[in-house]
Amino acid sequence: KEGSTFDGWYAAADFSGEKVTVINASTTGTLYAKWIEYVPTIAEVLAMEEGVETKVSGVVNWARNNNVFIQDATGGFLLYGSGLAPEVGTKIVAKGKRGSYNGSPQLSGTVVEATEPATLYAPVSTDLATLCADSTALKYFGQRIQVLGVKIEKFDEYGNAYLTDGTNSVKCHYMTPDQTAFKV
Numbered sequence: 001k002e003g004s005t006f007d008g009w010y011a012a013a014d015f016s017g018e019k020v021t022v023i024n025a026s027t028t029g030t031l032y033a034k035w036i037e038y039v040p041t042i043a044e045v046l047a048m049e050e051g052v053e054t055k056v057s058g059v060v061n062w063a064r065n066n067n068v069f070i071q072d073a074t075g076g077f078l079l080y081g082s083g084l085a086p087e088v089g090t091k092i093v094a095k096g097k098r099g100s101y102n103g104s105p106q107l108s109g110t111v112v113e114a115t116e117p118a119t120l121y122a123p124v125s126t127d128l129a130t131l132c133a134d135s136t137a138l139k140y141f142g143q144r145i146q147v148l149g150v151k152i153e154k155f156d157e158y159g160n161a162y163l164t165d166g167t168n169s170v171k172c173h174y175m176t177p178d179q180t181a182f183k184v
Contacts (some may be wrong), residue, residue, distance in 0.1 A: 004035040005057075019116075039093055042142075043074035047104055048098045056107055057093045059118045060086045062145050068092075068110070068141040076142020091118035104141065112184050120144065128165040133145030152184050 008019040009031045009061060018101050020031055039057045040048075048054060056077060058070030068079040068086060079094055080101065093114040096107035123144040131140070150163040159179065161172045 001026045002133045003032075003038050005037065005039045006037045007034040010034055038153060041074040041076045042070070042072045046075060047106070048095075050099050053095070054098055054107070055093060055095045055113070057091065059120055060088050060090045060092060061120055061142075063088060070094075071143050073145060074119070076140070078104060078106040078142055080106050080108050080111040084110060084112065086112060087113055089114050089118060089120055105138065110127045128163060128170060132168040132170060152182055154184055155179055 006069070008021075008065045011017060011020055011029060013030060013032050015032065015034045015162040020027075022103075023031070031174075039055045042056060042058055045056045046053055051137050056070070056076060056079075058072040060068055061071050063078070063084070063086060066080055066082055066084055067153045070079060070092065079092075079096070080103075082098060088106075092111045092112050094107060094112045096110040098107040099106055121144060123146040124140065125148060126140075127148050128150050131145075147163060150165050152167060153162040153164040155161055156171070161182070163170055163172060
């Protein structure tokens, strides 16, 4: 529906009750499509000018303190705001101002408007050479990725891991694995 975002199927015309999340050959009855105010995709928010008030929606794939990373089918994004506490695997709709911090795109002053259970997006698999050679700035920012064939080179004072494949090295911001379980 142009100008709207699909919010799920319901068995009740007033959208009460639980969302219908499984439709199969034995499903009977009438289902009602719920449409809500249009929420831009992460790719659309990334293309916005800084300072623009907007909404964004995605599944939380990492959260710590006032930082929450979300992902949708179009990319990943950082939400920054006080008191953010959604759990990993939660779909959220949030509003705030499009901004950046140290060159990383973010929504600042984030206020969460809605949450619901969701499924994490599968990680994108790549190798470190491809990751380092990619000239597309921030292509994987805020997304779950699986980097194949690497070793942990070191940890910095904040617990961020540095990965190497023997030729290439990269610092993984916000990747803070348990240093006793994952050795250098």
